[in-house]
Amino acid sequence: MKIDKKEKAVVVIGSGPGGAQVAYQLTKQGIPVVLLEAGRRIMKEEYVNEEWPAFSQMAWLDKRTMSGNARIVKDFNGLPTWLVKAVGGTATHWAGATPRFLDYEWKTKSTYGSVDGATLMDWPIDGKEMKPYYVKAEDAIGSTHRGGRPPLPANNNYKVFAEGAKRVGYKFYATGPYGTNAAPYDGRPASIQDGFNFQGDKNGSKWNPNVSEIPKALATGKLELRTNSQAVQITTDSSGKADGVLYMDTKTKALHRQEAKVICVAGNSIETPRLFLMSASSRFPNGLANSSDQVGRNYMRHLTGSVYATFDKPVNFFRGETMAGFLADEVKHNPKRGFVGGYYLETLALGPSFLGAFLDPGKWGKKFADMMDGYQNMAGMWIVGEDMPQANNRITLGSAKDAFGLPAPNVHFDDHPNDTAMRNHAYEKGEAIYKAVGATQTYRVTPYPHTHNLGSMRMSAKAKDGVVDKWGRCHDVKNLFVSDGSVMTTGAACNPTLTITALAIRQGEYLADQLKKGNV
Amino acid sequence: MKITRRELLISAGSLLAYSQLGSLANAEVNIAAQPGDQEMIASMCKALYPHDRFPMSIYMDVAAGAIKKGNADTGAKISFRAGLDGLKINKFDKMNFKKQTKYLKSIENTPFFGLVRGHTVVALYDHKEVHKIFGYQGASFDKGGYKDGEYNDLSWLPEPRIEEHPDLTAFLDDSSPKKYASLKIKKTF
Ligand SMILES: Cc1cc2nc3c(=O)[nH]c(=O)nc-3n(C[C@H](O)[C@H](O)[C@H](O)COP(=O)(O)OP(=O)(O)OC[C@H]3O[C@@H](n4cnc5c(N)ncnc54)[C@H](O)[C@@H]3O)c2cc1C
Numbered sequence: 001m002k003i004d005k006k007e008k009a010v011v012v013i014g015s016g017p018g019g020a021q022v023a024y025q026l027t028k029q030g031i032p033v034v035l036l037e038a039g040r041r042i043m044k045e046e047y048v049n050e051e052w053p054a055f056s057q058m059a060w061l062d063k064r065t066m067s068g069n070a071r072i073v074k075d076f077n078g079l080p081t082w083l084v085k086a087v088g089g090t091a092t093h094w095a096g097a098t099p100r101f102l103d104y105e106w107k108t109k110s111t112y113g114s115v116d117g118a119t120l121m122d123w124p125i126d127g128k129e130m131k132p133y134y135v136k137a138e139d140a141i142g143s144t145h146r147g148g149r150p151p152l153p154a155n156n157n158y159k160v161f162a163e164g165a166k167r168v169g170y171k172f173y174a175t176g177p178y179g180t181n182a183a184p185y186d187g188r189p190a191s192i193q194d195g196f197n198f199q200g201d202k203n204g205s206k207w208n209p210n211v212s213e214i215p216k217a218l219a220t221g222k223l224e225l226r227t228n229s230q231a232v233q234i235t236t237d238s239s240g241k242a243d244g245v246l247y248m249d250t251k252t253k254a255l256h257r258q259e260a261k262v263i264c265v266a267g268n269s270i271e272t273p274r275l276f277l278m279s280a281s282s283r284f285p286n287g288l289a290n291s292s293d294q295v296g297r298n299y300m301r302h303l304t305g306s307v308y309a310t311f312d313k314p315v316n317f318f319r320g321e322t323m324a325g326f327l328a329d330e331v332k333h334n335p336k337r338g339f340v341g342g343y344y345l346e347t348l349a350l351g352p353s354f355l356g357a358f359l360d361p362g363k364w365g366k367k368f369a370d371m372m373d374g375y376q377n378m379a380g381m382w383i384v385g386e387d388m389p390q391a392n393n394r395i396t397l398g399s400a401k402d403a404f405g406l407p408a409p410n411v412h413f414d415d416h417p418n419d420t421a422m423r424n425h426a427y428e429k430g431e432a433i434y435k436a437v438g439a440t441q442t443y444r445v446t447p448y449p450h451t452h453n454l455g456s457m458r459m460s461a462k463a464k465d466g467v468v469d470k471w472g473r474c475h476d477v478k479n480l481f482v483s484d485g486s487v488m489t490t491g492a493a494c495n496p497t498l499t500i501t502a503l504a505i506r507q508g509e510y511l512a513d514q515l516k517k518g519n520v
Numbered sequence: 521m522k523i524t525r526r527e528l529l530i531s532a533g534s535l536l537a538y539s540q541l542g543s544l545a546n547a548e549v550n551i552a553a554q555p556g557d558q559e560m561i562a563s564m565c566k567a568l569y570p571h572d573r574f575p576m577s578i579y580m581d582v583a584a585g586a587i588k589k590g591n592a593d594t595g596a597k598i599s600f601r602a603g604l605d606g607l608k609i610n611k612f613d614k615m616n617f618k619k620q621t622k623y624l625k626s627i628e629n630t631p632f633f634g635l636v637r638g639h640t641v642v643a644l645y646d647h648k649e650v651h652k653i654f655g656y657q658g659a660s661f662d663k664g665g666y667k668d669g670e671y672n673d674l675s676w677l678p679e680p681r682i683e684e685h686p687d688l689t690a691f692l693d694d695s696s697p698k699k700y701a702s703l704k705i706k707k708t709f
Contacts, residue, residue, distance in 0.1 A: 049659035052646060102695035111701045127695075151682045155671045162680030172691060174684040192665025202661045313676045318656060320671035328688065333700050352656050356645025364568040364637055365621060372645065373571055376655035437677060 001032060003224045008261040009034045010515070011245050013231045013275070016089020017497050018484035018504045019266030020209030020217070021140070025508025027222035031515055034258055035223060036247050038230035038267075039085035042092070044211065047200035051353040054199035058092055060085040063402040064270070068393070068413040071446050075361035080411040082449040083268055087227060088210030090268065090451070091497065095197050095323035096179035096206055097346055097384075098143040099494035100134050103127035104333065105341075105386070108490045111333065112340040117416055118388035119298055123489040124461040124470040133502035140501055141207040142185040144176035144324075151175045152182040152191060155320030157347045160311070160379040164433035165327050165345075172328035179497075180206040180321060188212075195349070197322040229256070232406060234263060234279040234288055234480065242288075242480045248404060262511065262520050264472075266484040266504075269299060269453035273395045273486065274409045276457070276467075289474035292460075294467050296395035300455040300491045301413065303343055303385035305423045306445035307430030308359065310374030311438055317349040317379050325381070330429060331493050339421040342493045343385025345430060350380065358448050371443050379434060383426040384452070386493045388416035395456050452496050457486040472507045479520050483507055551601045552587040560604065561586055563613040565640045567620040573653050581647065586639045596635065603632025 003009050012023045015037040023033045039058070048054045060083040066073045072080065084090045104111040106127055109120040138146040145151050152175045154162065165173045176182075180197065181190050191205040204211050217223040226247075232255070233246040245258045265272050273296040279288035287295050325347030332342050350358065352375055360368055398410035431442045460466025463475035472487050474480040485500045492499070514520045552561065561583035562576060590600030607613070612623060627633045644650060651658060660666050 049661055052642075100692075102692060104695050104697040104700045107697040111697045113701070145684055151684075153668075153672060154680050154682050156674040158682075159672070159674045159677050159680055163677045166680070171685045172688050173681070174688075175682045176684075192661075193667075193671040194659070194661045194665035196659065196661070203665070313674075314655070315674060316655065316657075318658075319660075319666040328692065332691075332695070333703065335703055351658065352651055352654050353642075353646040356641050364624075364641070366570055366617075369569045369571055372569070373573065373654075 001221055001224050003032055003034050005256060005258050008243075008259045010262045010264075011036065011258055011260040012264045012266065012483070013245065014038075014089060014266035014268065014271070014484065015087045015209060015214065015225070016084075016266060016268060016484065017091050017209060017500050019264065020088065020213040021501055021504035022264050022266065022483045022508045022511070023223060024213040024217040025505060026512055027217045027220040029512040030220075030222060031512055032222045033217070033224070035225045036229040036231050036245065036258070037087050037225065037227050038250060039087060040227050041087040041210070041225075042200070044200060044202050044204050047196075047202045049194075049196045049199055049202065051199070051351050054196075058084045058086045058200070063400060063408040065398045065400050065408055065410045066413070067410060070413040070415045072449065073413065075446065076449050079449050080413070081270060081453055082451045083270075083453070086210075087214060087225070088208045091208035092200050092210060093198050093451070094179070094208065094497060095348075097323055097326065097495040098138065098141055098177045098179050098498040099326070099328070099344060101127065101130070101492040101494060101499055102331070105490070105492035106130070108341070115340055115388060115418060117390060118418065119391050120389065121458070121460065121465060121489050123459060130502055130506075133506045134498065136505050137498050137502040138177070140212070140505070141179040141498065142181055142188070143498070144178045144180070144182050145174060146177050149185060150182045152178060152180070152321055152324045155193065155324065156315050157317035157320070157349050157379050158325040160315055160317075160437055161325045161327070161347045161381060161433065164437040165329075167436035168429070168432050170327060170329040174326050175324045176326060178321070178324050180324070186212065191321060193320040195318060195320060195322055231265075231267070231275055232278060234265075234275065236281060236283060236288070236477065240283055240477065242477055253404065262479045262481070262515070264481040264483045264507075264511070266482070268484055269456045269486040270395050270409050270411060272482060272484060273456040274397065277397050278407065284476070289467055289476040289480060291476050292464050292466060294458060294465070296456050297391050297393070298389035298455045298458050299393045299395055299411070299413070299453070300387050300389055300488070301447070301450035302452040302454070302491055302496075303383060303387050303419055303422055303426070304447040304452070305383040305426060306348060306380060307383070307427060307434065307442060308371070308378055308380040308445060309431070309434035309439035309442040310371065311377045311379070312440055314376050315379050316376060318351055323348055323382070330426070337425055339418045339425065341386035341418070341422065343383055343422060343426050344493055345426065345433070346382045346384060348380045348382040359443065359445055361446065371441060374441065381430055381433070383423065383430065384493065384495055385422050385426060386491055387419045389455055389458070389490055390414065390416055452485075452491070454485045454488040454491045454496055457482045459487045459489045471510050472503065481507060481511065549597070550591050551597050552590055552604055557604060558583050558587060560607050560613055561636065564607060564624070564636055565644065567617065567624060568637055568640050569644055570617065574650065578644070578647055578649055582640050582643045585643045586636045589635055589639055599631040600635065603627065603630060603636070
């Protein structure tokens, strides 16, 4: 469908899990949508099963700067995140782990109490309200182990992980829930254990919006997908309502304007606040919808870290699904461990190309080379846990400019002592798992560039405490919504995409209803 | 531009240098153009990431890439030339491994070291022959994926359970905010 730029349209910005889901929910109900996506559409035939070429094919590499005490600032300055600029968003890269929030993770302030230096806050929604949306989200993604869908089989990496976990005394391990089909589902085939989930998945067994919500929304005839179209400013009318989006053709650099009646922003936790800050005006001098001064603050990236181990026998951990291995035993809040919140351990395999870059950034010498040399006998796992929101972990507009002359975002990130305590605990447990099955060498790996980006547009009950209300609608601008993981008040221990999807389905249904009633 | 972008990720702090790598052409004075220069850089690459299993030809390939970068612009050239001179004067290639490591430590903060190390860690472990030596098979899509008996051929451990534990749902559902708020916090920071 073609929508005139002068027509006051519903405009969605960003086609990742958040934006694509909202666009699909609206178009499904007959509401026309313009979807602006900064990247291009890469079809699965084009995906490359090699780590660096695939990375350069789709990664968001526009200029960014960094500050803060987290090691990532030194290791990967200029590349704080690992995000995708393409239709389907970062889910083109995503592995597929789909756990849910626990009930108290919606209410961390009342559960954990005050934690020095952290800006914990309760979400204005709870587990009970979200439950039906989680079911819808699992069905949308096709999570294994849920809705009667079968589990994926054990690959070699999982065998080491599960047996080690068992010997340590853990019991909550399984090959999912995971967003890649074990059996054909929703028009997509079963996994052929060809790995390369992070590179897009050529087989199309992995869920991502580019193979699901986007084609479905296009099939309604109500979607106009505009690729290579990067939003650079949201404009407002004299009443303070959003009335249009200025966007740039990233190829020709021509600037366009789309008139809008409703705007949903889903550019992920750096680009979304950046767009709001770039939309400052005399009416909104600190940035759009920023009377609370919360736009860009409380940025989270999850705990993260990895443990790799080598054994005296082959593992060949690169074969099969990238992350189909889960352990939930450490997820529960148990302050006796010396920190609040909890974490999951999940299997993870990298090829030698990525492993060399991420195993120990900046390191060289015999110990490093010896670890790499054990590649064939290696197993690996990833730590994902709740990190503390902090007011100064923050996205701002820096003085540097990107290639388009726009202010590049600066990402400030300090580790909170709770994050460090939890990471150390997880390292120990991860090593214990591998030692229980005979590891000869273990390696603690520092966080990679952030794959989970959360919280910079936090959801709050009161306008003074956050940016958006419980529907993701801006407290200050009533026809402006945020539809991605940046709304997360706190991040919980679990991988975020299932929750982003659940929130987007809920928001899409709400917005469709409001539009039909003429309330926006 | 592909090489440039991949190095972007790796080279902590030297993004700018790498993003200007596009203009390699027409360098008038090329450094590391003497006989033996590539071998010298290769010996440094090997001392940085020593693998007895790798033939010297792999390190020579890696060294060639590093030299190309050393010629990328004037800034790179002058620091690369100085670094290479240092290796030559000290007969780096004739030192034993322990001495080499000590020497590399002493120049660790130079741009020359940063360039060679940053390049080596990416180029070496991305090298097709290294993948072969490591037993990394990479892409399998064209062959229909990894087959049953391949992706799960590990036989030195028992077959694990793949389903969730029957108690998992109850474990996760038992998460009422009220109950968990009653746990006392023991702060260690
Ligand atoms: C390697 C890797 C593995 C991962 N594994 C998992 C996992 O196992 N489980 C899990 O839950 N999550 C995982 N994730 C995280 C997951 O990919 C993200 O949580 C998810 O994609 C976020 O969705 P989003 O819609 O908020 O943002 P994104 O998916 O990042 O989409 C944002 C989109 O908006 C576009 N955009 C940005 N700014 C603009 C603009 N100004 N104008 C127009 N378009 C714009 C971008 O190009 C992009 O396409 C992984 C991520 C990575 C990198």
